[in-house]
Amino acid sequence: MKKIFLPAAALLMLFSCQNDTTETDVQTNAVLQRGCASQEVLAAQMKADPTLALRMNKIEDFTQKSMLNGRIVNGKVEIPVVVNVLYKTASENISTAQIQSQIDVLNRDFNAANSDFTKVPSLFSGVKANVGIKFVLQNIVRRSTTIASWSTNDAMKKSATGIAPTSPATVLNMWACNLGGGILGYAQFPGGSLSTDGVVIDNNAFGTTGSVSAPFNLGRTATHEVGHWMNLRHIWGDANCGSDYVSDTPTHNEPNYGVLNYPHYSTCSGTPVEMTMNYMDYSDDRGMYMFTNGQKSRMAALFVSGGSRSSFRN
Incomplete structure (x- = not known):
């Protein structure tokens, strides 16, 4: 079983999202590998605000x-x-159609309605989860800009340079823009x-x-990032x-890229079969298609009374 207590020292560590190379049955072009900056952004925010940890x-x-107490959301x-x-x-x-297609993906992936959910290997069938969270598109805000490429410094979230978030205590804000790097x-x-809460996705x-x-054409980048927004690591x-x-995800030694042949074994203690199809790995879009019950419970804890996103409850 994995350790589930988070020491302050672990929060202060900087883990970058590196483009390591692993064997795949498809893409070999190193440029076409998943890159997520959530952990790097977190480290920068902690450096700027010591109280965040x-x-x-x-x-x-x-x-x-x-x-532990089963205090999770019903319904x-x-x-x-x-x-x-x-x-x-x-x-x-x-387009609005492209935006709606992303909302549709989130609703399928977070409700186990994605067609590839049936591909979850039997080894993990006992822990695969229907998270049971619904996403509703409330509004689209557009702004023309002279900025050719954005970085991870949250400039797109500021009214002076981009678009400030709408009611972030009760609304998930997503920014679609041309991300660099x-x-x-x-x-x-x-x-x-x-003031900076939300998710940024390359257009x-x-x-x-x-x-x-x-x-990366199946909308799974947003599924991965919304997972982070809901407190999934x-x-x-972010360490070997x-x-x-x-507790119900296998220990991985590193991120996985592309679409690996199953089973793919970890080099960690016990050499477990890695859950490369989990949304929180770095697999290509077609290679990720499940959350676990443990991840579901972790996300659900945000929305109970006293949880950090309890304001989203109706």
Whole structure:
């Protein structure tokens, strides 16, 4: 069983999302590998705000107690979504249809309604989960800009340079823009400032139609990043054989890229079969298609009374 208690020292470590190479049965082009900057952004926020680590430790303590006591949400949590589109070119001004396709993916993936859910190997069939969270598109905000490429410094979330979030205490804000540096997206973990709360996705990985391109054309970048927004860590724990603070995911030694042949074994203690199809790994879109019951409980703990996202409850 994985360690599930989060020491302050672990929160202060900087883990970057590296483009390591592993064997795949498809893509071999190193440029086409998943890049997520959520952990890097978290480290920068902690450096700027020393109190963030304390808030996140309190959230972690509450999460573990809620999971232990069974204090999870009954029924569905409905998440209103505002999508903020920043564009310099016409292709970056993604269509309403493309945006809706992403909301549809979130609703399928978080409700075990994705067609590839049936591909979950029998080894993991006992832990595969229907998270039971609904997403509803509330509004689309668009802004033309002269910025050709955005970084992970949250400039897209500021009214002076981008679009400020709409009611972030009760609305999930998503920004679609041209991200640079090989990054497909990043999210803010619970506990951060409301002024920067939300998820950023590259416009070429947003949804399933329009400007998207393989191997990130199935909307799973947003599923991964919304997972972070709901307090999920990368499945390898951002360290060699690290902990994601979930007991029913196997210990991974590193991120996995592309679409690996099953079974793929970890080099960690016990050499477990890795859950490469978990949304919190780095597999290509077509290679990720499940959450676990432990991840579900971790997410659900955010929305109970006292949880860090309890304001989203109706």
